Amino acid sequence: MTSSQKNSYHKSIDRFEYLLDAARSREIDTPYKLAQITGIPQSTAYRQIALMEKLRLISRDMQGRFMIGPESLRLANKAWDIQDIEVLAEPILRFIRIQTRQTGFLGFVANGDIQLGLYSIGLGCRFNKPTKSGLYHFLDVIKPLTSGRYDLVDDDGLRQPVILCPVVGNDHRELVIGLLKNDQKDETTTDDLALVTDVVNRFRAGLALVSQKTES
Amino acid sequence: MTDVTNIERIAKILKVVGRDPATFSISDIVKKAQLGRSTGFELIRALKERGYLEETPRKTLQLGKSARSLGLCQIESHSSKFHFGVPRMHDDQVTTSLDLAPELFQRAQPIKKAPPGPWRLGFANASSSNPWRAALLNSVYHSIKVHSSEVSEILYSDAQDDPVVQLSQIDELIDTGIDALLISAAPDKQGLLTDRLQDLTRQGLPVIAVDRRPSDKDCFTTFVTASDELLGRFSALWLAEHLKGKGRVWLLSGIQNASPTQRRLKAAKKVLRYFPDIVLEAHRYTDWTANGGYEASRNLLKVYRSAPHGVWCDSGLQGVGSIRAFMDAKEIIPPHTGGDINGMFRLALKQKISFCAFDFPAAMGSKAIDVAVSLLEGHSLPRRIEVPVAAILPRGAETRSIKADVIAEKYVRWDLADDVILSQGVALRGSGT
Numbered sequence: 001m002t003s004s005q006k007n008s009y010h011k012s013i014d015r016f017e018y019l020l021d022a023a024r025s026r027e028i029d030t031p032y033k034l035a036q037i038t039g040i041p042q043s044t045a046y047r048q049i050a051l052m053e054k055l056r057l058i059s060r061d062m063q064g065r066f067m068i069g070p071e072s073l074r075l076a077n078k079a080w081d082i083q084d085i086e087v088l089a090e091p092i093l094r095f096i097r098i099q100t101r102q103t104g105f106l107g108f109v110a111n112g113d114i115q116l117g118l119y120s121i122g123l124g125c126r127f128n129k130p131t132k133s134g135l136y137h138f139l140d141v142i143k144p145l146t147s148g149r150y151d152l153v154d155d156d157g158l159r160q161p162v163i164l165c166p167v168v169g170n171d172h173r174e175l176v177i178g179l180l181k182n183d184q185k186d187e188t189t190t191d192d193l194a195l196v197t198d199v200v201n202r203f204r205a206g207l208a209l210v211s212q213k214t215e216s
Numbered sequence: 217m218t219d220v221t222n223i224e225r226i227a228k229i230l231k232v233v234g235r236d237p238a239t240f241s242i243s244d245i246v247k248k249a250q251l252g253r254s255t256g257f258e259l260i261r262a263l264k265e266r267g268y269l270e271e272t273p274r275k276t277l278q279l280g281k282s283a284r285s286l287g288l289c290q291i292e293s294h295s296s297k298f299h300f301g302v303p304r305m306h307d308d309q310v311t312t313s314l315d316l317a318p319e320l321f322q323r324a325q326p327i328k329k330a331p332p333g334p335w336r337l338g339f340a341n342a343s344s345s346n347p348w349r350a351a352l353l354n355s356v357y358h359s360i361k362v363h364s365s366e367v368s369e370i371l372y373s374d375a376q377d378d379p380v381v382q383l384s385q386i387d388e389l390i391d392t393g394i395d396a397l398l399i400s401a402a403p404d405k406q407g408l409l410t411d412r413l414q415d416l417t418r419q420g421l422p423v424i425a426v427d428r429r430p431s432d433k434d435c436f437t438t439f440v441t442a443s444d445e446l447l448g449r450f451s452a453l454w455l456a457e458h459l460k461g462k463g464r465v466w467l468l469s470g471i472q473n474a475s476p477t478q479r480r481l482k483a484a485k486k487v488l489r490y491f492p493d494i495v496l497e498a499h500r501y502t503d504w505t506a507n508g509g510y511e512a513s514r515n516l517l518k519v520y521r522s523a524p525h526g527v528w529c530d531s532g533l534q535g536v537g538s539i540r541a542f543m544d545a546k547e548i549i550p551p552h553t554g555g556d557i558n559g560m561f562r563l564a565l566k567q568k569i570s571f572c573a574f575d576f577p578a579a580m581g582s583k584a585i586d587v588a589v590s591l592l593e594g595h596s597l598p599r600r601i602e603v604p605v606a607a608i609l610p611r612g613a614e615t616r617s618i619k620a621d622v623i624a625e626k627y628v629r630w631d632l633a634d635d636v637i638l639s640q641g642v643a644l645r646g647s648g649t
Contacts, residue, residue, distance in 0.1 A: 009262035012222035026290050048223055054365065055227045061292070062355075062579035062603060062641040068289035070590075071227070076287030078234035079279035087598050090291050091320040094604060098446070101619070108284065117287035134288035206321030 015040055016057075019048060021132075023058040023066040034066055076117060080108045082168070082175055086118060088206045089177075092199050093120035096179065099195055103128045103180040107164070109145060110173040112138050114152060114164075119180075128180040136160055145174055147197055149181075149189050163189065165196045167203055177203065225251055225259055226268075230283065233269060237278040245277060292604045319600035324438045327422055330592045331395060334368035337588055338389035342402040342428055343377045346504050346533050348556055348578055351637030352400070352427060354644075355581030362582075366589045377471070379404035383412060396422040396588045401430045403473035410435050422591040426584040428475055438597050440584040442605045444476045447574040448483030448530065450607065450618055451553040454572040455526045457615035458551055462493040463525025468512050468534050470504040476576070477501070480530040488528075497524055502534035506559075509534030513541035523547040532560025532573060536634070539563055555608055559634025561624055565610060572618060573608040579641030 018038040028034045035045030052058045052069070059069035073086045089106050096104030097120040105119035116134035136152035139159075147165040154160060163179040177200050179192055228249040232240070240248065246256030260277070263269045267282035337360075344350045353372075360370050371389055375382035379402040386409070389397060397416065401409060413435035417423050425436040455465065467484065470477040481499075488494050498516050502508030509529065517523065523542060527550055529535035535554030540563075542549040554560060555573020564571045580603045590597055606621040614620060629638060638644065 009222065009259050010266070013226065013262060013266050013268075016223055016226055020286070024289060051223055055224070057227060060362075062577060062582055064641060068286070071231075072286045073289065075230050075234050075279065075283055076285070078237065079283040079286070081237070084596060086287075087601070088321055091316060091598075091602055093291055094602070095316055106287075115285055115288070118289055118291050120291050130288070133285060135285065202316060202321060 015044075015048060016052075019045075019052055019058060020068065020072065024068055026061070026065050026067050028066050029060075029064045073118070080173055080175070081170075082108075085175070085207070088203060089118050092177065092203055093118060096120065096177075096196065096199060097122050100179060100192055102192070103130070104196075105130065105178055105180065107176045107178055108173050109164075109166075109169075109176055112141060114138070114176070122180075130180065131155065136162075145169075145176070147193060147200075149193070163192050163196055165193070165200045167200050168207065222259065225249065225255070226263065229256075229260060229263060230268065230279065233277050234279055234283075238272045238274070238276045240276055242277065317600050317602075319433070319439065320598055320602065322599040324591070324597050324599050326594060326596045327591050328420060330422075330594060333366050333592065335366065335395035335589075335592050336368055336393065337370045337396050337398060337585070338386075338392070338394035339370055339372050339398040340382055340386050340389060340400070341372065341374050342382065342400045344374055345377060347635040348504070348531070348533060348576070348637050349400075351578035351640040352581040355579050355640045356398070356585060358640075359582035359585035363585055363589055366592075367585070375402045377402050379406075379408045383408055386412060386416075390416065390421075394421075396424065396592055398424045398426055398584050398588060399430065399436070400426050401428045401475075403428075403471055404431055405473050407431050422588060424584050424588050424591070426580060431475070433599075437591060437599075438587055439600045440580050440587055440603070441600065442576050442580060442603050444479035444576075445483040446605055447576060448480035449487050451530075451572055451574055452484035452487040452528055454609075454615055454618040455528050455551065455553055456488055456491045456494055457617060458570060458572075458613070459494065459526050461491045464495045464497045464520075465526045465528055466497055466513070466516055466524045467499040468509055468527060468529045468538055469499065469501050470530055470534070472501045477530065484528055484530070502529075502537070504531055504533040506534065506537035506540070509537030510541045511537075513538040514545065517541065517545050517547065523550050526550050527552045529554030531555070531576065532557045535571075536560045536563055539567065539569065543567070556637055556639065557634070558629050558632050558636040558638055561608075561628040561638070562630065562634060565624060565628055570613050571610065571624075572613060573624065574605050575608060575639040576605065577603050577639040577641070578637045579603065579639060582641065 022028055022034050022037045031046050031049045034049055035042050056069040056071035058066055061067050077083055077085055093104045102122040103119055106117040107114045114136045116130050119130055131154045136154050139151045139153060145166050150162050150164055152160045152162055161181045164176045167175040167177055177196055179196060229245060232245050232248045242260050246253060267280045269277045270280035272278055339356060344353055360367050371392055373385035375385055382402045409430050410432040413423055413430055417435060417437060423436040425439040429439045430436060469481050500512035502512050527538055529552055532554040533556055535552050536557060536559045539549055539552060549567060549569050551570040553572050555575040583603050587597060587601060607618060608622045608624050608627050609620040610624040
């Protein structure tokens with residue numbers, strides 16, 4: 001194995017990541033634009049995009065925009081040791097967005113960090129978008145995690161208030177549903193928390209049905 | 217060695233490790249992913265270095281930190297160019313709370329023995345009697361092209377809104393040996409379709425209802441739709457707030473026995489009840505046609521002799537006809553609701569009519585094909601799958617509670633014909649309209 005061959009594996013992973021990141025932005029609707037943004041040569045990019053679509057690592061929404069595909073979501077959830085949550089999570093996150101107009105998200109808490117998964121962007125002046133990596137760190141050590149308002153920081157040290165409500169967990173990680181808030185005031189927290197708690201209860205009931213079916 | 221084959225190898229490795237985490241050694245994974253030994257070992261090493269794989273104390277592999285971040289994904293996209301200010305809720309503000317249908321959290325029975333693909337699908341359509349339904353069909357055909365490696369053929373029938381005809385067409389489709397049935401149910405008050413569809417689902421055939429579901433919830437596997445409740449409730453709320461809670465309103469619905477008509481109307485009335493000074497002066501069915509909307513408003517103008525303060529339409533399919541009736545009668549055109557059709561946006565913007573549209577996405581046809589393929593692949597899906605509905609308003613028409621997801625002036629297509637349905641998504645490209 002030559003060093004150039006070794007490098008080519010990393011180069012392949014780089015391109016795999018470029019395409020996933022570009023699809024994640026949900027703003028690109030043609031393979032041509034996707035190739036341009038990633039800087040991958042056109043013919044290679046076209047073949048890679050076709051393959052990644054076939055493998056469902058990326059897919060398209062109803063408007064034809066590229067997005068993260070179901071296989072990528074399944075892999076992520078497997079990595080967190082939680083299955084079959086994405087289809088249950090979508091209506092819940094859309095519901096949170098409609099009701100609060102803020103950004104609702106699904107997150108995984110582990111080792112004092114929270115990694116965001118699926119999210120639904122809120123509208124209006126309280127619009128708030130997750131960081132590019134979706135990774136945040138808790139300011140304080142919190143154990144056990146209970147429903148409430150928390151302050152997180154991103155990799156650049158910027159503060160991000162959130163509402164969090166735990167769904168299920170084990171020793172290694174906790175699945176949470178939450179809201180990204182961009183105001184420092186507490187006046188809407190009670191209502192938001194009640195809403196997220198209600199939603200989490202419905203989500204738990206859905207998850208229980210999933211595990212019953214899996215067992216049977 | 218190419219990137220394409222390496223990407224396939226990466227996917228294979230991650231899938232093998234994801235299926236049975238912390239079970240296999242590197243050698244096992246290389247074998248299971250059917251990779252060459254040297255390539256497999258080096259690729260796994262690279263994936264470990266990049267955080268996609270991590271070693272357990274037992275020297276087996278599991279998915280790592282980078283794999284855990286793969287799930288960061290926006291569930292729906294919005295234009296990043298328009299963000300309107302949202303005021304806080306006031307004490308006297310009518311709630312916009314929605315109910316979440318319980319079926320969103322119930323699982324459809326997975327298909328036990330789907331034959332290997334590519335599959336043959338059948339689509340028993342209620343009708344293609346209006347532009348929205350034609351766009352739904354267009355979206356279905358577009359998705360078939362996208363899924364050409366999984367779907368070999370789709371057989372289509374049009375019941376012209378007659379459940380008896382649809383019943384016999386379903387039998388004809390079944391006789392051809394289809395692997396899954398898509399149905400958009402004809403209005404069926406007597407439940408004529410129920411027994412046959414129940415038999416088919418019991419036999420294990422995936423039955424995917426789209427847009428209009430059969431009356432009995434046990435006679436389909438999954439229902440692909442958008443929230444009629446959201447559409448009805450939020451459009452009525454916009455109208456009531458736009459009228460400052462006071463005035464005469466006419467309600468123009470679609471087809472009398474169609475399930476979306478009933479759900480939208482019920483939701484709209486529920487909201488309008490919060491406004492005691494809104495008078496619901498008249499209600500008519502219009503068959504979701506421009507002519508139906510025209511006749512309804514023209515006849516109501518004869519009865520009441522003056523234009524109302526607002527017209528609630530559950531779609532622009534009839535809304536566009538209603539606006540023309542006011543134009544022909546040389547009356548002031550009241551604010552309208554209802555989107556869907558390009559002509560509604562063109563006419564309302566040209567006439568500077570205040571309006572609010574919640575487009576019922578015709579692109580759900582494409583989603584229904586995705587769902588059929590997923591079910592046949594053995595995935596477990598919810599009993600109900602909702603696609604997002606966007607609020608489309610012209611500049612200056614926002615109210616206290618209803619804000620635009622998309623601005624109408626940017627959404628309208630001046631280059632396309634009036635009868636084009638804009639919510640058919642990517643299928644709109646190359647539609648020749």
